[in-house]
Structures are given as structure tokens and as C-alpha cells.
Amino acid sequence: MAESMIERVARVLAERRGNKAVWEEDIATARAAIEAMRIPASAMTAAGIKRQVAWDYGEGRGVDEYPHTSEQAVYTAMIDAALEDKP
Incomplete structure (x- = not known):
């Protein structure tokens, strides 16, 4: 199954924290980051x-x-x- 954009961002956040095994913990932060881009600069x-x-x-x-x-x-x-x- 293809990963969603939220999952992609969550995985990168987890990797940046040095713990990519628990990317699920970063789903809310990933969603917030994407929502922040809803209205473009x-x-x-x-x-x-x-x-x-x-x-x-x-x-x-x-x-x-x-x-x-x-x-x-x-x-x-x-x-x-x-x-x-x-x-």
C-alpha cells in the first residue's frame, strides 16, 4: 500500500529525531505541518x-x-x- 503524505512527513520527522521505528508518534505533528501549508505564501x-x-x-x-x-x-x-x- 502506498504511503500517504501524512505518513511520509511523519516518517521523516521520526527519522530526524533518530527514531524512525516509531513514526506513528509523529502523525499529529505531520498533519499540523501539512495543514500549515494549506494557504500558500x-x-x-x-x-x-x-x-x-x-x-x-x-x-x-x-x-x-x-x-x-x-x-x-x-x-x-x-x-x-x-x-x-x-x-
Whole structure:
């Protein structure tokens, strides 16, 4: 069974604490972290719009490469912007 995004985040949190065997203890924290990203920062929104326009003009459409859809491309661009930690 594929892991959910909450499980993925919980596993990373547990690994960062040095105890990846008990990732279930981090589910509530993982859920809270994802909920905190529900409303994107302005940099995330700008990155998503920029990536969608680029996709619409044919950029980044490698058949065998991720992202495979415009939704994946926009999502990835927005998360990348969040990881840059700019307001």
C-alpha cells in the first residue's frame, strides 16, 4: 500500500529525531505541518503561476521525466518556493 503524505512527513520527522521505528508518534505533528501549508505564501503562488504559464507554452514536458502533468509541475514549483523560505 502506498504511503500517504501524512505518513511520509511523519516518517521523516521520526527519522530526524533518530527514531524512525516509531513514526506513528509523529502523525499529529505531520498533519499540523501539512495543514500549515494549506494557504500558500505569496512566493508559492507566484511560482505556481509562473510554472503553469511555462507549462502552457511547452516548457518542461519530458515524456519520461517528472513532472508528467501541469498539476505536478505547479505543485512541485510551489513546494520548491516554500523550501526557499522567502516571504
